[in-house]
Amino acid sequence: MKRIPYGWHTIDKEDIKAVVEVLQSKRLTQGPTIKEFEEALCKYTGAQYAVAASSGTAALHLACIATEIKKTDEIITSPITFVASANCAVYCGGTPVFADIQPDTVTIDPQEIKKKITKRTKAIIPVHFSGHPCDLREIKDIAKRYNLIIIEDACHALGAEYRGTKIGSCTYSDMTVFSFHPIKSITTGEGGAVLTNRKDLYEKLLLLRNHGITKENSEFRIQNSKLIDPWYYEMQELGFNYRITDFQCALGIAQLKKIDSFLQKRRRIAAIYNRELLHIEGINLPIEKPYVKSSWHLYCIRLSNTTQRRFVFNRLQQSGIGVQVHYIPVHLQPYYRKNFGYKKNDYPKAEDYYKTTITIPLFPRLDITAVHRIISKIKKVVKNA
Ligand SMILES: Cc1ncc(COP(=O)(O)O)c(C=O)c1O
Known part of the structure; x- marks a missing residue:
């Protein structure tokens, strides 16, 4: 059996054609395709503004600088997420x-957020783990009460919906961040974006993405508008080069046109797993709350205990089924223990979840015959564990 990864991109001729067209054009970067991609993201999600960046990580960093997070500030996020x-x-x-998770959805628990708020808290970064949206309504209520900024980490969740609104619309947040890494809902190779409905944040994000430099006459702080040198520009903030290229954005536009079919296929595979693995002893399945539509970025099952998890993980890997574990709780990483003093048992629900979870393959080009092969293998392995 050919090795099946747990996640994989889907690229077709149209994607390749779109990239080649930009490669043959005059602008590889800082050209018009970036704005076009940003507009397509706004149209799809309903947000007013989008700033595309070189990765989801860069986009998260831009969102944090725009929030003016400083040395004395705290942010609250989930321990079950990518670092x-x-x-x-x-x-x-x-x-x-x-703030610890809700074990059923593996997303941050609003009640736990409340317990962690201090005078230093500046922002909440809820993570829509595996594509299942967090309880955004409750999180927004908390943020409003304590005057906190919300940055949704929606790197898993382009295409997901919460109470009839698309994730990315920023109905419940100040900013939403996406990643376009190859295993995500759509890809640009590497890439990300920050979406917002706030013009002030949008303008800051644009500036910070490009070294903090502006070439807009109307924004200059030093040169008088009547005497502007034609070559003049100003660096007004300490920004970065977090730009994405035009050919990546061409890929993003082409991919976004197909997102509905990608999501449909993910949902179809998840439904087969849900049906076929439902009554298998020793397996707990992911859920989808009635008021959300998951983007089914990951399909994470839970086994009975950590010994069984190791056995099943190894056996599936050996048989060519690419499994993964999402995630080792962030607070248990050596860097976080050393620099912030976190230790075992700080977040018991997250740690319990981590002990037994395995991510099984789920991506649009996974064919249904392979899905059934994966299911029979899992059933067999779990029975022998
Ligand atoms: C939840 C989450 N946040 C942020 C990121 C970072 O995105 P990128 O890999 O595009 O930098 C990822 C990437 O896997 C992620 O899963």
């Missing part, structure tokens, strides 16, 4: 504080 959701605040000198 970037917390690192983005550390880049700004801030302190990530974690």
Whole structure:
């Protein structure tokens, strides 16, 4: 059997054609295709503004700088996420504080957020783990009460919906961040974006993406508008080169046109797993709350205990089925233990979840015959564990 990865991109002739067209054009970067991609993201999600960036991590960092997270500030995020959701605040000198998860959806628990708020809390970064949206309504209520910024880490969740609104519309947040890494809902190779409905944040994000430099006459702080030198530009903030290229954006536009079929296929595979693995002893399945539509970025099952998890993981890997574990709780990483004093048992629900979880393959080009092969293998392995 050919090796099946747990996640994989889907690229077709149209994608390749779109990239080649830009490669043959005059602008490889800082050209018009970036704005076109940003407009397509706005149209798809309903957000007013989008700033595309070189990665989801860069986009999270930009969102944190735009929030003005500083040395004395804390942000609250989930311990079950990729390290970037917390690192983005550390880049700004801030302190990530974690709030434990709701075990059923594996997303941050609003009740736990409340317990972690201090005078230093500046922002909440809820993560739509595996594509299942967090309880955004409750999180927004908390943020409003304590005057906190919300940055949704929606790197898993382009295409997901919460109470009838698309994730990315920023109905419940100040900013939403996406990643376009190859295993995500759509890809640009590497890439990401920040979406917002706030013009002030949009303008800051644009500036910060490009070294903090502006060439807009109307924004200059030093040169008098009547005497502007034609070559003149100003660096007004300490920004970065977090630009994405035009040919990546061409890929993003082509991919976004197909997102509905990608999501449909993910949903179809998830439904087969849900049906076929439902009554298998020793397996717990992911859920989808009635008021959300998951983008089914990951399909994470839970086994009975950690010994069984190791056995099943190894056996599936050996048989060519690419499994993964999402994620080792961020607070248990050596860097976080050393620099922020986190230790075992700080977040018991997250740690319990981590002990038994395995991610099984789910991506649009996974054919249904392979899905059934994966299911029979899992059934067999779990029975022998
Ligand atoms: C939850 C989450 N946040 C942030 C990121 C960072 O995105 P990128 O890999 O595009 O930098 C990822 C990437 O896997 C992620 O899964």
